[in-house]
Amino acid sequence: MRKPRYGLGAGAVAASIILAACQGGGAGNSTSGSSSTPSTSAGPSNSLKIGLVTDVGTLDDKNFNQFSWEGAKKGAADIGAPAPKSVVTTASADYAKNIKSFVDQKFDIIVTVGFALGNDTTKAAKANPGIKFIGVDQGVCVTEQGEPDPSFGCKGDGAKLLPNYQGLVFKEAQPGYLAGIVAGSISKSGHIAAIGGTKVVPAVANYMAGYANGAAKVNPNVKVELQYVSDQPDAKAFNDPAGGKAFAEQLLAKNKDVDVLFQVAGKTGNGVLQAACNANIHAIGVDVDQHLSTPESAKCIVTSAEKKLTKAVSDAIKRVSEKTDKGGTVPLDITTDSIGLAPFYDFQNLITPEIQTRIDDAMKGLKDGSVDPCKPMKCS
Amino acid sequence: MTLKRAVRLLSIPVLAIFLALVVGAVLMILSSPLINGLDPGLPLSAYAALVSGAFGSPDALVQTVVSATPLILAGLAVGIGFKAGLFNIGGQGQFLVGAVAAAAVGAAVSTAGGVVAIPLALLAGVVAGAAYGFIPGFLKAYTGAHEVVTTIMLNYVAIQMVGYLITGPLRAQGATFARSPSVGNAALPVLFGSNGHLGVLFAVIAVPIAWWLLFRTTIGFEVRTVGASPDAARYAGMRPRLVMMLTLAVGGLLAGLAGAGEILGISGYMPAGYSTNVGFDGITVALLGRANPIGILLSGLLLGAMRAGSNLMQIQAGVPVQVIDVLQGVILFFLAAELLVRRIFRIRAARVQVDELQTVTRSYSSQTPK
Numbered sequence: 049m050r051k052p053r054y055g056l057g058a059g060a061v062a063a064s065i066i067l068a069a070c071q072g073g074g075a076g077n078s079t080s081g082s083s084s085t086p087s088t089s090a091g092p093s094n095s096l097k098i099g100l101v102t103d104v105g106t107l108d109d110k111n112f113n114q115f116s117w118e119g120a121k122k123g124a125a126d127i128g129a130p131a132p133k134s135v136v137t138t139a140s141a142d143y144a145k146n147i148k149s150f151v152d153q154k155f156d157i158i159v160t161v162g163f164a165l166g167n168d169t170t171k172a173a174k175a176n177p178g179i180k181f182i183g184v185d186q187g188v189c190v191t192e193q194g195e196p197d198p199s200f201g202c203k204g205d206g207a208k209l210l211p212n213y214q215g216l217v218f219k220e221a222q223p224g225y226l227a228g229i230v231a232g233s234i235s236k237s238g239h240i241a242a243i244g245g246t247k248v249v250p251a252v253a254n255y256m257a258g259y260a261n262g263a264a265k266v267n268p269n270v271k272v273e274l275q276y277v278s279d280q281p282d283a284k285a286f287n288d289p290a291g292g293k294a295f296a297e298q299l300l301a302k303n304k305d306v307d308v309l310f311q312v313a314g315k316t317g318n319g320v321l322q323a324a325c326n327a328n329i330h331a332i333g334v335d336v337d338q339h340l341s342t343p344e345s346a347k348c349i350v351t352s353a354e355k356k357l358t359k360a361v362s363d364a365i366k367r368v369s370e371k372t373d374k375g376g377t378v379p380l381d382i383t384t385d386s387i388g389l390a391p392f393y394d395f396q397n398l399i400t401p402e403i404q405t406r407i408d409d410a411m412k413g414l415k416d417g418s419v420d421p422c423k424p425m426k427c428s
Numbered sequence: 429m430t431l432k433r434a435v436r437l438l439s440i441p442v443l444a445i446f447l448a449l450v451v452g453a454v455l456m457i458l459s460s461p462l463i464n465g466l467d468p469g470l471p472l473s474a475y476a477a478l479v480s481g482a483f484g485s486p487d488a489l490v491q492t493v494v495s496a497t498p499l500i501l502a503g504l505a506v507g508i509g510f511k512a513g514l515f516n517i518g519g520q521g522q523f524l525v526g527a528v529a530a531a532a533v534g535a536a537v538s539t540a541g542g543v544v545a546i547p548l549a550l551l552a553g554v555v556a557g558a559a560y561g562f563i564p565g566f567l568k569a570y571t572g573a574h575e576v577v578t579t580i581m582l583n584y585v586a587i588q589m590v591g592y593l594i595t596g597p598l599r600a601q602g603a604t605f606a607r608s609p610s611v612g613n614a615a616l617p618v619l620f621g622s623n624g625h626l627g628v629l630f631a632v633i634a635v636p637i638a639w640w641l642l643f644r645t646t647i648g649f650e651v652r653t654v655g656a657s658p659d660a661a662r663y664a665g666m667r668p669r670l671v672m673m674l675t676l677a678v679g680g681l682l683a684g685l686a687g688a689g690e691i692l693g694i695s696g697y698m699p700a701g702y703s704t705n706v707g708f709d710g711i712t713v714a715l716l717g718r719a720n721p722i723g724i725l726l727s728g729l730l731l732g733a734m735r736a737g738s739n740l741m742q743i744q745a746g747v748p749v750q751v752i753d754v755l756q757g758v759i760l761f762f763l764a765a766e767l768l769v770r771r772i773f774r775i776r777a778a779r780v781q782v783d784e785l786q787t788v789t790r791s792y793s794s795q796t797p798k
Contacts, residue, residue, distance in 0.1 A: 084632065097741065104703060107748075133743045138750065141690055141704040148623070149739035152487050163605050164699055175622075188605070198538075198610035198697075200602035248595055248606040248700050280606070281701035286625040428604060 073221045093128035097148035098135045103162030110341040111314050114182050116161045119361025127369035130381030144168040170196040173213035179212040184365045188215040214364050219381040221252045222259035222414050223353035225388045225421035228262020228334045229410050232270050233403040237305040241273035243320045245285035245313035252427040258421040291423045292319030300327050321345035337390035352390035382414045439718040441716050443769050444762035453760045474745040481740025482733035490621030495731025498632040501686035502710025503724040504638050505679035510719035513655035518579030519683045520707025521586030526684025527691045528590045529556030531608045531698035536571045538612025545614035550688050557684010558677045565676030569669035594700045607698035618692040627689030639721040712756050715763050
């Protein structure tokens with residue numbers, strides 16, 4: 049019998065696997081692949097270790113995960129900490145496990161992205177008072193014992209019970225309202241539309257309600273189509289550009305005079321933007337400045353209803369570093385410049401001085417509280 | 429079993445894993461410029477972190493076992509089907525149905541004592557899973573509808589059904605984000621470490637029971653005979669129809685138990701859009717374990733270790749967790765392309781009684797009981 053022949057590569061890898069197995073226990077300070085800290089020249093002045101757990105998806109989703117991650121990187125750089133690490137969630141069953149792996153590695157700040165991680169983040173914050181947690185899109189809702197509240201009464205005081213957990217909550221109705229002002233003003237037909245991922249996610253429903261209310265403010269006779277791609281927060285709702293495109297095409301075929309389309313559906317919505325471009329109508333992006341994040345559709349994106357994720361996350365990290373952080377829900381709205389409209393770029397000429405005045409007035413009203421973006425259509 | 433035969437049986441799976449690690453290493457080196465510049469040492473640090481994340485500490489070991497639990501159960505669900513010549517791709521749907529049933533009943537009895545609440549919630553998951561597995565079994569036995577097609581379709585039905593239930597009748601009052609109510613006292617107690625829940629024991633118990641049923645009972649013999657040749661089994665006075673329905677129902681039972689264990693043992697409620705890969709990973713586990721309960725235990729632990737260690741791999745080496753999916757895919761590829769593995773390593777074919785891979789390939793031809 050002939051001896052089995054191994055390729056060179058196979059042999060090398062065999063050696064590497066054996067070596068790997070040997071040093072398995074003490075691999076905690078393996079540095080070979082992790083020296084990308086930008087501020088190494090001065091040496092990290094701050095030793096805080098920052099980790100981020102994404103929601104289901106990818107780190108470069110050009111949306112929620114990505115811009116929270118940018119925030120973590122910016123926050124780390126700003127306070128002089130080493131570059132942050134990430135764990136990408138591939139199934140929602142893994143949230144707790146993924147948070148735990150940063151806890152086990154004794155990270156100092158753990159950022160979790162998305163409302164769906166709220167329950168597990170609350171539990172982890174309760175169990176690990178020495179670790180600071182930052183939850184993006186997570187309202188802190190706890191019982192008087194500091195546990196996740198199964199009846200959602202939120203009787204406990206998050207700031208006192210979980211001082212180590214900042215829940216960042218954006219007022220999505222506000223940027224939605226501003227987008228509605230723009231849409232209602234630039235629409236010639238008086239018929240506009242918005243496509244959301246799913247009604248089940250409060251952030252989506254709030255954007256949509258604000259949009260309808262803003263449009264109604266500038267044009268009381270406006271017709272607003274509000275439609276949702278999916279009944280539940282699944283891949284179809286937020287991760288399916290082709291499906292979003294088909295959905296939008298169908299909506300536009302049924303409503304031929306719709307001339308402004310707002311998307312609130314993450315990556316699915318990127319397909320919505322494409323459909324708007326193909327139909328030669330105006331589109332409005334969501335969450336981030338989509339003129340920059342989805343350049344392929346930039347030619348029809350008038351503006352975007354922004355949640356300034358990067359700023360929010362990096363600010364929260366800075367507060368921890370400066371020891372000025374307080375626990376509980378951190379509301380983020382126009383008063384702290386946490387939401388707004390993205391620049392108009394090529395569509396600046398579309399925004400007449402009159403429209404600009406409407407936007408400015410709305411912003412002023414939102415700031416001083418005289419304008420409620422959740423009226424008449426209610427937010428969730 | 430002689431040592432020689434054991435080596436023969438194990439050689440292909442072990443070599444498939446080895447080849448997958450090689451492919452993974454090459455991919456890591458090739459993609460390393462995207463992370464920190466070309467780094468030939470990346471596979472070394474990545475695999476080191478993987479091993480450390482899976483076995484490096486008591487916490488890591490617990491996580492490995494916890495991650496392996498649903499994989500072992502889902503692997504058994506598929507593996508038992510293989511023994512009867514059935515390819516059950518419905519593990520995902522059976523898992524979800526079991527999970528939602530356990531979540532619903534768990535919430536309903538959440539204020540009862542744990543001694544009552546836990547068994548009731550588990551029973552709900554198990555019964556729902558078994559019933560959902562029985563459907564393709566019945567269709568196969570009495571109409572000849574192919575189980576590959578029906579189980580795949582039923583996966584989608586399960587996803588939509590669970591979505592409806594969680595956003596509709598089961599939705600917790602007051603929750604801004606749709607989810608089922610908390611299971612309260614029906615939550616499985618943590619027995620060891622920070623998250624080693626009672627459900628781990630189910631997998632530990634299910635493996636010997638499955639082995640005993642398959643190899644030491646009459647019905648197990650019938651299952652294996654039907655798998656080898658349904659016609660011969662029928663001439664021998666066996667009941668292929670009963671065996672088909674029973675095997676798929678038991679598979680559903682196991683997958684449902686896996687789903688119930690995840691909800692009651694880990695999350696404590698079921699959120700809308702609950703996603704997992706356990707049902708499909710179970711196919712890999714069953715193939716890698718050669719459809720043998722003991723093999724499934726081992727391959728489930730291996731894949732569980734990979735899932736548990738992958739986070740540390742990402743944290744320390746910056747290698748994305750998706751690499752684990754690639755490794756799993758490549759393992760499957762080499763298992764299916766067994767001939768390729770034999771060529772590379774120049775080994776002769778092992779003689780196995782019923783080859784589960786034959787089931788996979790044969791299940792695309794007609795095999796309807798008369």
